[in-house]
């Protein structure tokens with residue numbers, strides 16, 4: 125008998141969660157406008173991610189600040205959703221959650237039952253991260269920082285990021301490239317380790 129799974133079987137395996145999985149966790153991927161949330165979930169998700177992208181028009185130019193953002197033609201109008209099986213027993217459900225003020229209502233639902241948040245940060249727009257930190261802390265969520273690597277952005281050492289964002293000493297800070305699957309996975313693992321430390 126042929127023991128190699130057919131391509132249809134392989135596709136099915138990635139659609140359905142393995143029966144060995146016993147734990148599931150809801151994780152938020154958060155950050156300000158155009159920080160790379162949709163890209164991050166897209167690079168990591170083992171299922172086709174759910175996206176709610178809409179074309180940006182001139183009308184949004186005064187709402188979402190496009191300074192320093194190049195080549196972006198769409199924006200998320202609700203949420204991103206993806207899934208990543210992290211180990212034989214653990215599956216993560218990733219919810220990309222926008223940080224802009226107009227999405228506050230969404231946070232009520234997103235934060236409910238979430239184990240923690242990965243906060244993406246653009247080093248060229250550090251100050252835009254403060255309102256998102258306020259939201260995360262307001263909802264009592266544990267979080268880790270992933271500084272996203274944009275080509276023309278300044279490169280800050282971990283200590284500089286900590287100081288600029290006034291982070292607690294045990295809040296993890298990692299650098300990542302949201303377009304790269306391995307790099308994104310490392311950032312997520314840093315968050316999961318932190319969450320395990322806090323709950324054990």
Ligand SMILES: Nc1nc2c(ncn2[C@@H]2O[C@H](COP(=O)(O)OP(=O)(O)OP(=O)(O)O)[C@@H](O)[C@H]2O)c(=O)[nH]1
Pocket residue numbers: 155156157158159160161162163164194195196198199200201222272273274275300301302303
């Ligand atoms: N150089 C570089 N570009 C990135 C990276 N992550 C995202 N981008 C680009 O940055 C732009 C914004 O990325 P998105 O993933 O749409 O960001 P977002 O946070 O989902 O944006 P909104 O939903 O509109 O708030 C896109 O053009 C991406 O291709 C990264 O790590 N490095």
Ligand SMILES: [Mg+2]
Pocket residue numbers: 161162163199200204
């Ligand atoms: Mg998006």
